[in-house]
Amino acid sequence: MKIVYTLKNVTDLEWALTIAAEVKAEVGITPDYIETDRGERVTYDRTDFKRLEKGDIGDSDYIDRHRFLADK
DSSP, rough: OOOOOOTTTOOOOHHHHHHHHHHHHSSSOOOOOOOOOTSSSOOOHHHHHHHHHSSSSSSHHHHHBBOOOOOO
C-alpha cells in the first residue's frame, strides 16, 4: 500500500525533510523517498538532515549522499 503526499509551497529540501522528521516523530514512519521540484529523489537521513539544518552541508551534498537507490 502506498500514500503519496504533494507538498505545495514547499520550496526547499530542508523544509521537506523537516516535515518528514515530524511525521517520523509523530507516527514512526519515514518516506521511501522525497522528490525535489527538479525531479531528484533522495532518502531521509536524520544525521545528515541535522547537518543540513546547522549549515554543515548544503542541499547538493545531501542529495549526493542520499540519492534514492533506484535512481543510481
